[in-house]
Amino acid sequence: MNRSAIAIHGGAGTILRTQMTPVLEKEYRGGLETALRIGWNILEKGGSSLDAVEAAVVSLEDFPLFNAGRGSVFTHDGEQEMDASIMDGRRLKAGCVAFVKNIKNPVHLARLVMERTEHVLLAGDGANQFAEQHHVETAPDEYFFTEHRWLQLQEAIAAGRVQLDHAGEDGDKRTGGEEESEPGSIASASSDNPKSKIQNPKSLGTVGAVACDQSGSLAAATSTGGMTNKKFGRVGDTAIIGAGTYADDTCAVSCTGHGEYFMLASTAHDVAARIKYKGLSLEDAARGAIERLTQINGEGGLIAVDSFGNVTLPFNSDGMYRGTIQQGGQIIVSIYR
Numbered sequence: 001m002n003r004s005a006i007a008i009h010g011g012a013g014t015i016l017r018t019q020m021t022p023v024l025e026k027e028y029r030g031g032l033e034t035a036l037r038i039g040w041n042i043l044e045k046g047g048s049s050l051d052a053v054e055a056a057v058v059s060l061e062d063f064p065l066f067n068a069g070r071g072s073v074f075t076h077d078g079e080q081e082m083d084a085s086i087m088d089g090r091r092l093k094a095g096c097v098a099f100v101k102n103i104k105n106p107v108h109l110a111r112l113v114m115e116r117t118e119h120v121l122l123a124g125d126g127a128n129q130f131a132e133q134h135h136v137e138t139a140p141d142e143y144f145f146t147e148h149r150w151l152q153l154q155e156a157i158a159a160g161r162v163q164l165d166h167a168g169e170d171g172d173k174r175t176g177g178e179e180e181s182e183p184g185s186i187a188s189a190s191s192d193n194p195k196s197k198i199q200n201p202k203s204l205g206t207v208g209a210v211a212c213d214q215s216g217s218l219a220a221a222t223s224t225g226g227m228t229n230k231k232f233g234r235v236g237d238t239a240i241i242g243a244g245t246y247a248d249d250t251c252a253v254s255c256t257g258h259g260e261y262f263m264l265a266s267t268a269h270d271v272a273a274r275i276k277y278k279g280l281s282l283e284d285a286a287r288g289a290i291e292r293l294t295q296i297n298g299e300g301g302l303i304a305v306d307s308f309g310n311v312t313l314p315f316n317s318d319g320m321y322r323g324t325i326q327q328g329g330q331i332i333v334s335i336y337r
């Protein structure tokens with residue numbers, strides 16, 4: 001039986017039809033469809049789920065509207081520090097990179113960490129040195145510069161907020177200024193500050209892919225620029241196995257949303273644990289993990305696939321850029337709730 005399936009996301013958050021133009025929506029859908037096709041072609045030819053998720057995420061990293069690779073958001077200091085991870089469920093192996101700079105495709109570097117080192121996570125200058133040693137493609141600052149990301153940074157600085165890339169018109173109530181902090185969050189809300197309004201609907205989002213190949217092997221990958229105006233070397237869930245990314249023989253999961261909460265709830269691993277220890281279906285396990293996230297005030301979503309090729313894409317935000325191809329080859333792309 002061919003169980004091939006792939007799912008991708010381009011970030012979850014306040015995605016409102018009222019903020020979207022038909023032209024922009026078409027662009028987003030095109031970016032998602034291209035990535036899905038690239039991953040699906042690999043699966044159809046009998047390729048591995050690992051190759052499929054890496055290739056799909058590379059395509060999303062190259063697409064400037066998403067907050068990963070080329071379209072990464074800016075840190076407080078006007079830099080782009082990217083996090084990425086990849087996990088091979090068949091071998092229970094993973095590779096991650098955190099706050100790397102000028103790497104064209106951080107997910108590719110994460111794969112090299114998995115394949116060429118005895119470690120799981122490399123960070124900062126060390127990860128960049130490792131990239132240099134392995135002749136990983138880099139790109140100059142100009143390649144990563146996008147006007148709308150720069151404007152977002154100015155807005156976030158003016159509002160004194162560390163800003164989730166998915167904040168909508170009212171801002172994100174779970175991010176904000178530096179005075180009072182919610183438990184486990186890096187800052188508190190100031191959503192009534194008029195300057196905190198995000199006018200630009202292009203402000204989405206972290207990217208990820210999960211896949212099941214013809215043999216039933218699973219893999220997941222996630223890549224992000226993190227949060228606008230982040231500082232102090234902040235690293236989110238995307239670089240953390242079990243939080244933003246996870247794959248074993250039960251399922252493969254990639255998350256998007258306010259990373260601190262995904263770390264606190266170990267959301268990606270939570271899905272696998274619910275299947276393994278509670279005997280739940282993929283759908284029920286993923287729904288349960290999102291309910292848990294909601295209980296602790298976390299916002300976002302996830303995509304997951306199991307070894308039978310079932311796919312689920314739950315989220316608790318207004319929308320999530322997402323798409324799937326399963327047996328039959330039909331492309332399904334959705335944005336809103």
Ligand code: ASP
Nearest residue numbers: 206226236256257258259
């Ligand atoms: N989870 C990412 C982070 O917190 C952000 C996102 O998904 O947009 O870094």
